Structure formats: C-alpha cells, structure tokens
Amino acid sequence: MIQTLIHLLVLLVLPPLLLGFINKTKALFAGRRGPPLLQVYFDISKLLRKGLVLSETTTWVFRAGPIVTLASVALAGLLVPLGSPLAPVAFAGDMILFAYLLGLARFFTTAAALDTGSAFEGMGSAREVTFACLSEPALFFVFLALAKQTGSLSLGAMLGASSLPFSAAFAAPLVLVCLGLFVIILAETCRIPVDDPTTHLELTMIHEAMILDHGGPLLGIIEYGSAMKLLVLESLLLRLVLPLRFESAWLEWGFFVAQALLLSVAIGVVESIMARLRMRRVPYLLTGALLLCGSGFVLLVR
Amino acid sequence: MTLGAPSLVLAAIALAAASGLPSLALRRRRSAPRRGPWVQRLSTSLLVLACAAGCVGALASILEPASPSIVLPWKAVGDSLVGLDPLSAFFLLPVFFVGALSSIYALGYWPQAKHPRTSARLQVFFGLLVAGMALLLVARQALAFLIGWEAMALSAFFLISAEDAREENRRAGLVYMVATHVGTLALFGLFALWRASTGSFALRAPALPLGLGAMNGIFLLALLGFGLKAGMMPLHFWLPGAHAAAPSHVSAMLSGVVLKMGIYGLLRMLFLLPSSPAAWGWIILALGAASGLLGVVFALAQHDIKRLLAYHSVENIGIILMGLGLALLGRSSGRKELFVLGLAGCLLHVWNHSLFKSLLFLGAGSAVRATGTRAMDRMGGLAKAMPWTSAFFLVGAAAICGLPPLNGFVSELLIYLGMFNGLATGAAGAAMAAVAAPILAMIGALALACFVKASGAAFLGVPRSPEAARAKESPAVMLVPMAALAVTCALIGIAPWLLPPLLDSVIAGLGSGPSLGSVPSLGSLAPLAYVGAASTAIFALAALLALTLARSGRRARTVMTWDCGYAAPTARMQYTASSFARGIVGMFAWVLRAPKEPKRLEGAFPEPASLHGEADDAVLDRVLLPAFRGLGRLSRWSHRFQQGLAQQYVLYILIALALLSLTLIPYDRILALLAVN
Structure with missing residues (x-):
C-alpha cells in the first residue's frame, strides 16, 4: 500500500524535474546559466492559472485532446514499475495495454491538432502518426525479447530481465534492445534528433507544431502530460540498464530517482551534441531502432 | 418447450424474407406517393420484429447449447437440413442486430418519398439478404447452405447496384457479380469433394478420417470460395468498389456482416475436420498478416471515405484470420491455451468489427447525405454542424484502431496474448508466430494514422466546400441506430468480463475434438477483469479532469485560429487527406502505385499543377483488368471468323x-x- 502511494507521488511530482535537468544540461553545454531546475513547475502552475483562449473552429475534440492524453499517460504510469520492482497494477498482458494507452494518447493529441484547421498543426500530426508506425512495432520487439527471456507477460517482471542470473546468451540481445529502446524514447518524447522541443515556429517540428493553438490550462496539461510520458518511458529503460537492488525500499526509491535524473542528463547531452535530423531521415533512424530490437529478439530465439 | 430457439430463428428467417412484400405490392399503385412512407415503415417494422425474434433465439441457444435441433426431411439430398449450435448462433446475432439497426437507419437515409424508384427494391432485397444469411448460418447440409449463400450473394448484387444510373456503380456491381460467382464455383467444387470423400452432403463431422489429399483439397477450395467472400488480401479486389457504391446502410451490412459469412464458412468447414496439418495454420496466419498490413496501407491512400472504410474491412478480416491461424496452430500442436486465445480473438473480432464498421459506415453515410459527396477533401468541419454524427464516428474510429476503452482493444488483446503464448516455454514455432505481434502493432499504428486522417479531414477543422458549410445534422431515426452501436462498442470495452460465458460455449463446441479434449475457459486465460477496470478508469479519469477544468469557472475566449499569426487563414490551408497520408504512402510506395508527382513549378508564371494521391487497387487495376484486357485482345483475333x-x-x-x-x-x-x- 505504502509502495503504491510512493509510486503515485513520484509519478505525479517528479516529471517536471526531469525536464528541468534536461534544460539545465543543455544550458551548461551552451555556456549559459539556464533556467532554474524547478522552472517547469513554475511554468505549469502559471499556465494552469491562466484564462482559456479557444479557436472558433474548434469543438469538444480540441479540449478533450489534452485531457484524454494526460489520463491515458497517467494510467500507463501505473503499469510500469518505478522504484519498487512491482508496479501498482500488474497482470499478464499489461504491456499491451501500456502500448495501446500511449496509442490512445496519440489519437487524441493528433485529432485535437487537426481540429484547429491550421496548416502547421496538420503537418505536426501527420508526422507524429507517420513515425509512430515504425516505433510501435519496435516497442513490440522489445516486449517479445523480454517476454522470451523472462517467461512473463507482465511489465514489472519483464523489465527485471537483467536482474536474473547472468546468461551470456542474453548479453548481446540486451545491448541491442536497450539501444533500440533509447531511440524509441527519444522519438516518442519528441527529442533531438527526431524533433526539437525548444522551438515551434519552424516547419520542421512535430509535437510543438501540434499544440500551437492550445493555451492556458490546456497547454499546462499538455506540458505536464508530456513530462509524465518522459518519466514513464524512461522507467522502461532504467531497470534494464542498471539492475541494482537494495535492501531498503527507501534506498531503492532514492536510487530510482537518481537514475531517472541521470538519464535525463544523458538525454540533455544527446540533445546538445547532436543536430536534429532532416525530416526525411527520421524514418531511417526509426527503422534502425526497429532492426536493432528485431535482431535482439532473433538472437534470443535462433 | 415447444417453441424452441431454432423455431424462433426459422420464423425470423421467414418473416425477414417476407418483410419487403408490402413495398413490392404497392409499387405500381397510384396511391404509392401518399402511402409509400407508411408502407416503408411497415416493411421496416416487420424486419425489425424478425430481427428481434432472431436475436432472442440466437442468444438463447448460445447460453443453452442443448436446445433441440430441427430435422427437416428432404429425401432427395438426405436429412438434417437446419440446426442451431453456438457457432451458428454467434454469427446470427450480428446479422439480426446490425440488420435491424441498418434498416431503421434507412428510413431516414433512403426515404420512400425521395427515392420512389429504388426504395421498394432496397426493401425487398434487404430482407432477403438478412434471410439468406440466416439460412446459410443454420444450414446443416450443403444444398441448403448454397441456397442461403446465393440468396445472400444475389440480393447483395441488387443492393449494390441500386443507383445503377451511374457508370461506376454498374461496374462495381459487375465486378462483384463475377467475383462472387467465382467463389460459388469454388464452393460447388468444395461440396462435391465433401460428398465424394464423406459420402453425404450433410455438414457433419465425417465418421472416417479423410485422406490427406482430400483434406488439402477441401482446405484450398474453402480458402478460395470463402476467402473471396471475406475479402482476404489477394481476393479482395471486388470489395472496395462494391462497398463504396452501395447505399450506406447497405455498405454497413455488407462490410459489417456479409464478409463474416466467409469467416463463418471457413470456421465451419475447418472445424468439421477433426484435425488439421500445421501448415494450414501457418498459411492462414500469413494471409491474415498480409491482408491486415496491405489493407490498411491501401486504405491510407484513399480519398473516398467509403472506399477507405472498405479497405479497412480487408485489414480487419486480416486480423480475424490471424486469430484463426493461431487457433489452428494451437489445435494441430495440441496447445489448448493458444487454441482458446486465438479462437476467442477471432470470434470476438468478428463481433467487434461488425459493430464498429457498421457504425462507421452509418456515420459516413450521414456525412455523405449532408454534403452530397464521398470525397473527404470536400467535407471538413462537420463536427460543428453535425455534433452527434461526428461524435459517433469518432467512437467508431477509436474502436477500430483497437484503442483501450472500447471493444476493439479486447479482441486485439486476445490475439496478442495468443501470439505471446508459449514464447517462454519454447514451444515449437512459438517464436515464429510471435513475429506476427509487431506486425499487428504496425497495423494498429497505421490504422490510427488512417482514422485520424479520416475523422480529421471529414469532421474536424474548417468546411472545405460550400456544401460542407451548409451541412445539417441527420434526423433522429438515423442517429439512434448509431448511438446503439456506439454504446455496444463501449459496453464491450468496459465490461469484457461478460463475454467468457458466450465465447466459451462456442469454443467448447468447436474444440471438443479428439486432439484437444476439454479446453480451458477463456476467463482463466485472459485478464478481462483488469481490462474492464482499466477502461472504466480511463473514462473516470478523463471525466474527472474535464470536470475540474470546467468547474474552475473560466470563461473561454474564442478567437480565430492563431496558426503562427496568419491574418486570414482559409480552409484551403488545412492539411488535406492526401497530404496527411503522404509520408506513409511514400514509405509504402513499393506496394502502392506511387502517386503522380506534381509538375515542377518553373518560371515566374508557372502553369497550374496538381497532385493525384489516390492509389489504384493492386489486384483489380494492375493484374486482373490488364489480364482480361489481354484476353479480350486475343479473342478479338477470333472475330474475323465470326462476322x-x-x-x-x-x-x-x-x-x-x-x-x-x-x-x-x-x-x-x-x-x-x-x-x-
């Protein structure tokens, strides 16, 4: 019970801090001082207090977009293990629900973007759904490889794959799967090299282009939801990469938070040292991730 | 009990077949214009009554499989003409349910007053279509089966070519007619082979095991005959044209229910045989994966909203076949769990697809009626004028993508679980079957892209044409059937734990062969309670957030779409259906005929250029028609001898x-x- 409460607390409170760490890292690389680590919290709370401005072409779909997105990401967050090795909700096949909850979020985000009738937002949502066609099967190859290795169909047990006794046969697939998963995380959370979250006035954006016309509390909900999505997706990778366990539950939670912040710094480093790919190159990157995860699975079954 | 479930269903069949008679009787009378609407209502109520009786009978016989079966003696061909088992009843339910709702919808969509010439024809053949399907479902004997099959196929032809003044509709009807009769020919071969190898036309499990040659012959003929009707990938060529040409309530019936008769035929014939080689499962799984992937890719390249939906039927038939393939693999390898999960996914997706696909076709029909066009790029912004229609369409769109709070997710989850089954224990072939999971994931992502495109282009944004700007909401008689379908979709998503009793009864009927013994219950294999709870949680959480936002007491200011500061955005600046899909169409250019590239704009005053993004059908336009044209050229040579x-x-x-x-x-x-x- 207490574990579930901590899980909820971390899931609800931690996400904006991850963005703060990414932004700070990028600022340090650029030689700036950067915004305070808590800036994203201030931004979101300010947005939530603001008034609402809607486009006159929009309908209820536009308002439902951020709300359904946040709801489904939050539910997906209950299916992944964060600090404790068990997720609050776990059952055989929960990874499929997890993937489809993210799909539900995508459906409503993109539909809400099209509701504005604007060229940019149509562009953004077309790109979002196009790239998901490659990252979704890659994610399922990750699930297949982990299910094969652990013999479980529940995310919590599957992500514990590398804490099983060491097997040489799993070493190479694990590396491939983790690399592929990292690329999927970058793509799904709209980070460089797939998308640039810092600017939205260019024709080349994806996520930021979709939310151009959202403002006030709706924008706040979107920002919060995408930060939460970052945490949820990061947690997929963390347990695979660093399968350290501790005696005390508190130590485990502390270690998890430290890990998540570290991964955010890593994302910040990637964002600082890489340029965004040209749009037509992105499918190649995602196909690469698909092939990495696919080869990981094939190596396991050969 | 004297009035058993089978007699109820038989009465329903007779009543449905006769439901068009009042319309037919009035057709030539002078009083037709005055009494017409009432006669149409009378015919429709007869059909609805028949369907209600049929639903009750079918449901009763699923829940109590031991209901008596009726043996009608027919000396010429042997006995046991009809019977009602859970499998038949399972397929009867969508026939009657969707049949009743579509015929109610037709009162508003195809009123007698507006279509005096074709209304009686539609009424008569719609009743016959329902009756024909119900007859083939209860038939236990090859000839009765074929009578029902042909009644269905022929009445579908007359329904498809209802608007035969248009050239494209006549062509679609002709292609359909040829295709369906090629299928019937295969069925003639199938039943002849069945008679030769089992000794009777009765559709009963054979007493003696068949030889491998006869088994494979039966399998291939069934795959051809039933696959043509179901719209499996290389045999789907007749489907998009026919379903687009038919009036929308007929399209709902054709796509939602008639295709499933092919699936029923496959299930019936394959499970009459006590065992099957593993190769059959692999073939069906591979065909299903191909249908699913290519169906959705072709759907993405369509601009006609009804053609798009029709290609999605090919996709969903693919998903259903994937489930069937898994079930056959489970049966041949003796893996009960795989058998149950695959078969349950297959059966449930049959139901789900008949619900959301007919919902989508009815919604599309409502939009087509309001705007007078099927081109999505001439609709747009209908959500303002038609809030109910667009809300129902959106529900259908989310359901067909397999998204969680709705029914599509439940059946896809069962199929996924089947694919993941046996992976860890290293069961033979499990890893190969598992590769279908990422394919299904890709199908899901592509379907999502396609339905965001369809609902975005047709219902969201700004009206793209003057007709769309003048659109009005459809009458209640059209909205209520859509509402019923949408509620059923949500109900299956929220309470999937209601399903195991129904599905178990069907699965036990099919799986009680010698190879499997007794099969486990679906409820023990799939986390349906969790899925139901998750769906409820999504609804609850979204409602909570929406309430919080609404209660914060903020009045929204409405202004023009900002769009990075454009002063005068126009409807033509929106992403069109073709531009939305262009990226994915480009990725799949190897299978789609690449859309013609626009001319390069050169000079100070470039000539007008245009982009054509709709893909032809791979089989019909690129293989069959050229082949037949070649045949025609060859035959022209023989003309010189016959003048x-x-x-x-x-x-x-x-x-x-x-x-x-x-x-x-x-x-x-x-x-x-x-x-x-």
Whole structure:
C-alpha cells in the first residue's frame, strides 16, 4: 500500500524535474546559466492559472485532446514499475495495454491538432502518426525479447530481465534492445534528433507544431502530460540498464530517482551534441531502432 | 418447450424474407406517393420484429447449447437440413442486430418519398439478404447452405447496384457479380469433394478420417470460395468498389456482416475436420498478416471515405484470420491455451468489427447525405454542424484502431496474448508466430494514422466546400441506430468480463475434438477483469479532469485560429487527406502505385499543377483488368471468323464436312498397298 502511494507521488511530482535537468544540461553545454531546475513547475502552475483562449473552429475534440492524453499517460504510469520492482497494477498482458494507452494518447493529441484547421498543426500530426508506425512495432520487439527471456507477460517482471542470473546468451540481445529502446524514447518524447522541443515556429517540428493553438490550462496539461510520458518511458529503460537492488525500499526509491535524473542528463547531452535530423531521415533512424530490437529478439530465439 | 430457439430463428428467417412484400405490392399503385412512407415503415417494422425474434433465439441457444435441433426431411439430398449450435448462433446475432439497426437507419437515409424508384427494391432485397444469411448460418447440409449463400450473394448484387444510373456503380456491381460467382464455383467444387470423400452432403463431422489429399483439397477450395467472400488480401479486389457504391446502410451490412459469412464458412468447414496439418495454420496466419498490413496501407491512400472504410474491412478480416491461424496452430500442436486465445480473438473480432464498421459506415453515410459527396477533401468541419454524427464516428474510429476503452482493444488483446503464448516455454514455432505481434502493432499504428486522417479531414477543422458549410445534422431515426452501436462498442470495452460465458460455449463446441479434449475457459486465460477496470478508469479519469477544468469557472475566449499569426487563414490551408497520408504512402510506395508527382513549378508564371494521391487497387487495376484486357485482345483475333454472314457459315460447314470426309479415306489400305509396292 505504502509502495503504491510512493509510486503515485513520484509519478505525479517528479516529471517536471526531469525536464528541468534536461534544460539545465543543455544550458551548461551552451555556456549559459539556464533556467532554474524547478522552472517547469513554475511554468505549469502559471499556465494552469491562466484564462482559456479557444479557436472558433474548434469543438469538444480540441479540449478533450489534452485531457484524454494526460489520463491515458497517467494510467500507463501505473503499469510500469518505478522504484519498487512491482508496479501498482500488474497482470499478464499489461504491456499491451501500456502500448495501446500511449496509442490512445496519440489519437487524441493528433485529432485535437487537426481540429484547429491550421496548416502547421496538420503537418505536426501527420508526422507524429507517420513515425509512430515504425516505433510501435519496435516497442513490440522489445516486449517479445523480454517476454522470451523472462517467461512473463507482465511489465514489472519483464523489465527485471537483467536482474536474473547472468546468461551470456542474453548479453548481446540486451545491448541491442536497450539501444533500440533509447531511440524509441527519444522519438516518442519528441527529442533531438527526431524533433526539437525548444522551438515551434519552424516547419520542421512535430509535437510543438501540434499544440500551437492550445493555451492556458490546456497547454499546462499538455506540458505536464508530456513530462509524465518522459518519466514513464524512461522507467522502461532504467531497470534494464542498471539492475541494482537494495535492501531498503527507501534506498531503492532514492536510487530510482537518481537514475531517472541521470538519464535525463544523458538525454540533455544527446540533445546538445547532436543536430536534429532532416525530416526525411527520421524514418531511417526509426527503422534502425526497429532492426536493432528485431535482431535482439532473433538472437534470443535462433 | 415447444417453441424452441431454432423455431424462433426459422420464423425470423421467414418473416425477414417476407418483410419487403408490402413495398413490392404497392409499387405500381397510384396511391404509392401518399402511402409509400407508411408502407416503408411497415416493411421496416416487420424486419425489425424478425430481427428481434432472431436475436432472442440466437442468444438463447448460445447460453443453452442443448436446445433441440430441427430435422427437416428432404429425401432427395438426405436429412438434417437446419440446426442451431453456438457457432451458428454467434454469427446470427450480428446479422439480426446490425440488420435491424441498418434498416431503421434507412428510413431516414433512403426515404420512400425521395427515392420512389429504388426504395421498394432496397426493401425487398434487404430482407432477403438478412434471410439468406440466416439460412446459410443454420444450414446443416450443403444444398441448403448454397441456397442461403446465393440468396445472400444475389440480393447483395441488387443492393449494390441500386443507383445503377451511374457508370461506376454498374461496374462495381459487375465486378462483384463475377467475383462472387467465382467463389460459388469454388464452393460447388468444395461440396462435391465433401460428398465424394464423406459420402453425404450433410455438414457433419465425417465418421472416417479423410485422406490427406482430400483434406488439402477441401482446405484450398474453402480458402478460395470463402476467402473471396471475406475479402482476404489477394481476393479482395471486388470489395472496395462494391462497398463504396452501395447505399450506406447497405455498405454497413455488407462490410459489417456479409464478409463474416466467409469467416463463418471457413470456421465451419475447418472445424468439421477433426484435425488439421500445421501448415494450414501457418498459411492462414500469413494471409491474415498480409491482408491486415496491405489493407490498411491501401486504405491510407484513399480519398473516398467509403472506399477507405472498405479497405479497412480487408485489414480487419486480416486480423480475424490471424486469430484463426493461431487457433489452428494451437489445435494441430495440441496447445489448448493458444487454441482458446486465438479462437476467442477471432470470434470476438468478428463481433467487434461488425459493430464498429457498421457504425462507421452509418456515420459516413450521414456525412455523405449532408454534403452530397464521398470525397473527404470536400467535407471538413462537420463536427460543428453535425455534433452527434461526428461524435459517433469518432467512437467508431477509436474502436477500430483497437484503442483501450472500447471493444476493439479486447479482441486485439486476445490475439496478442495468443501470439505471446508459449514464447517462454519454447514451444515449437512459438517464436515464429510471435513475429506476427509487431506486425499487428504496425497495423494498429497505421490504422490510427488512417482514422485520424479520416475523422480529421471529414469532421474536424474548417468546411472545405460550400456544401460542407451548409451541412445539417441527420434526423433522429438515423442517429439512434448509431448511438446503439456506439454504446455496444463501449459496453464491450468496459465490461469484457461478460463475454467468457458466450465465447466459451462456442469454443467448447468447436474444440471438443479428439486432439484437444476439454479446453480451458477463456476467463482463466485472459485478464478481462483488469481490462474492464482499466477502461472504466480511463473514462473516470478523463471525466474527472474535464470536470475540474470546467468547474474552475473560466470563461473561454474564442478567437480565430492563431496558426503562427496568419491574418486570414482559409480552409484551403488545412492539411488535406492526401497530404496527411503522404509520408506513409511514400514509405509504402513499393506496394502502392506511387502517386503522380506534381509538375515542377518553373518560371515566374508557372502553369497550374496538381497532385493525384489516390492509389489504384493492386489486384483489380494492375493484374486482373490488364489480364482480361489481354484476353479480350486475343479473342478479338477470333472475330474475323465470326462476322454474322450466313454464306460464311455455310462455307465453314462445307470445310468441316470436307475435313470429316477425310476420315473416310482408307489410310491403312493405302499404306498396305504402298508397302507391297
């Protein structure tokens, strides 16, 4: 019970801090001082207090977009293990629900973007759904490889794959799967090299282009939801990469938070040292991730 | 009980077949214009009554499988004409449910007052379509099956070509007619082979095991005949045209229900045989994956909203076949869990697809009626004028993508679980079957892209044409059937734990062969309670957030779309259906015929350029039509011998006689004489 409460607390409170760490890292690389680590919290709370401005072409779909997105990401967050090795909700096949909850979020985000009738937002949502066609099967190859290795169909047990006794046969697939998963995380959370979250006035954006016309509390909900999505997706990778366990539950939670912040710094480093790919190159990157995860699975079954 | 479930269903069939008679009787009368609407209502209520009776009968016989079956003696061909088992009843339910709702919808969509010429025809053949399908579902004997099959196929032809004034509709009807009869021909072969190898036309499990040759022959003929009807990928070519040409309530019936008769036929024939080679499962799984992937890719390249939906039927038939393939693999390898999960996914997706696809077709029909066009790029912004229609369409769109709070997710989850099953224990072939999971994931992502495109282009944004700007909401008689379908979709998503009793009964009926023994219950294999709870949680959480936002007491200011500061955005700046799909169409250019590239704009005053993004059908337009055209050219060569001149024919007779008389020459004697010399 207490574990579930901590899980909820971390899931609800931690996400904006991850963005703060990414932004700070990028600022340090650029030689700036950067915004305070808590800036994203201030931004979101300010947005939530603001008034609402809607486009006159929009309908209820536009308002439902951020709300359904946040709801489904939050539910997906209950299916992944964060600090404790068990997720609050776990059952055989929960990874499929997890993937489809993210799909539900995508459906409503993109539909809400099209509701504005604007060229940019149509562009953004077309790109979002196009790239998901490659990252979704890659994610399922990750699930297949982990299910094969652990013999479980529940995310919590599957992500514990590398804490099983060491097997040489799993070493190479694990590396491939983790690399592929990292690329999927970058793509799904709209980070460089797939998308640039810092600017939205260019024709080349994806996520930021979709939310151009959202403002006030709706924008706040979107920002919060995408930060939460970052945490949820990061947690997929963390347990695979660093399968350290501790005696005390508190130590485990502390270690998890430290890990998540570290991964955010890593994302910040990637964002600082890489340029965004040209749009037509992105499918190649995602196909690469698909092939990495696919080869990981094939190596396991050969 | 004297009035058992089977007699209820038989009465429903008779009533449905007769439901069009009032319309037919009134057709030529002078009072037709005045009484027409009432007669249409009478016909519809007869059909709805029939469907209600049929639903009750079917449901009763699923829940109590031991209900008595009726044996109608027919001496010429053997006994046992009809019977009702859970499998038949399972397929009867969508026939009656969707049939009733579509016919109610037709009161608003195709009123007698507006279509005096075709209304009676639609009424009669719609009733016959329902009756034909119900008959083939209860038939336990090949000839009765074929009678039902042909009643369905022919009435579907007359329904498809209802608007035969248009050239494209006549063509679609013709292609359909040819395709369906090729399928029937395969069924003739199938049942002849069945008779030859089992000794009777009765559709009963054979007493003696069949030889491998006969089994494979039956499998291939069933795959051809039933696959053509179901719209499996290389055999789908007739489907998009036919479903787009038909009136929308008929399209709902065709796509939602008639295709499933092919699936029923496959299930019935394959499970009459006590066992099957593993290769059958692999073939069906591979065909399903191909149908699913290519179906959705072709759907993405369509601009006609009804053609798009029709290609999605190909996709969903693919998903259903994937489930069936898994079930066959489970049966041949003796893995009960795989058998149950695959079969349950297959069956449930049959139901789900009949619900959300007919919902989508009814919604599309509502939009088509309001705007007078099927082109999505001439709709747009309908959500403002038609809030209910667009909300129902959106529900259908989310359901067909397999998204969680709705029914599509439940059946896809069962199929996924089947694919992941046995992976860890290293069961033979499990890893190969598992590769279908990422394919299904890709199908899901592509379907999502396609339905965001369809609902975005048609219902969201700004009206793209003057007709769309003038659109009005459809009458209640059209909205209520859509509401019923949408609620059913949500109900299956929220309470999937209601399903195991129904599905178990069907699965036990199919799986009680010698190879499996008794099969486990679905409820013990799939986390349906969790799925139901998750769906409820999504609804609850979203409602909570929406309430919080609404209660914060903020009045929203409405202004023009910002769009990075455009002063005068126009409807033409929106992403169109083709531009939305262009990225994915580009990725799949190897299978789609690549859309023509626009001319390069050159000079100060470039000429107008246009982009054509709709793809032709791979099979019909690129293989079959060219092949038949070639055949036509070859036959034209023979024309020079047949020109209708009597003198010429007399000459042919003379030549033939002369050739025949050559046989009178005693060659052997001549040869003997030559040899002597």
